[in-house]
Amino acid sequence: MFPLTDILLYAFISSALVLVVSYLWSWSKKPYRFVVMSVSTFLGFSAWNVLQSATGADLALNIDWPVFPLSWSDFGSGVAAFAVTALVLGLVTDREQPAGTVMMAAVIAGALAALVDLFAL
Numbered sequence: 001m002f003p004l005t006d007i008l009l010y011a012f013i014s015s016a017l018v019l020v021v022s023y024l025w026s027w028s029k030k031p032y033r034f035v036v037m038s039v040s041t042f043l044g045f046s047a048w049n050v051l052q053s054a055t056g057a058d059l060a061l062n063i064d065w066p067v068f069p070l071s072w073s074d075f076g077s078g079v080a081a082f083a084v085t086a087l088v089l090g091l092v093t094d095r096e097q098p099a100g101t102v103m104m105a106a107v108i109a110g111a112l113a114a115l116v117d118l119f120a121l
Contacts, residue, residue: 007045015038017112022034022109036089036093037108040085040088040089041109041112044084044113048081049077049117070114077121081114082109083110
């Protein structure tokens with residue numbers, strides 16, 4: 001079970017990392033998409049980890065793969081950040097943008113969130 005302060009701290013770290021990395025991409029600078037990506041990463045990461053901590057699933061999902069030490073819990077953080085980012089960008093803020101570009105933004109958010117969870121939480 002993860003303390004809420006740890007979850008929020010690492011959610012902030014992952015969202016700050018997404019903010020910095022996505023700012024380097026020219027597409028995300030236009031109407032402050034990098035901020036949307038950062039906030040949605042924070043929300044997805046926090047929601048996933050609070051949910052698994054509240055249900056006790058963090059113990060069951062913290063099984064590392066034999067080849068790469070990424071657990072299902074870490075992978076879930078990335079998927080949650082990916083999903084929230086894709087939904088917010090694709091359905092709310094950037095509906096007119098190409099789907100491939102929106103998915104690339106979501107992949108960046110999801111991958112960075114999974115890496116933060118892998119090495120920090």
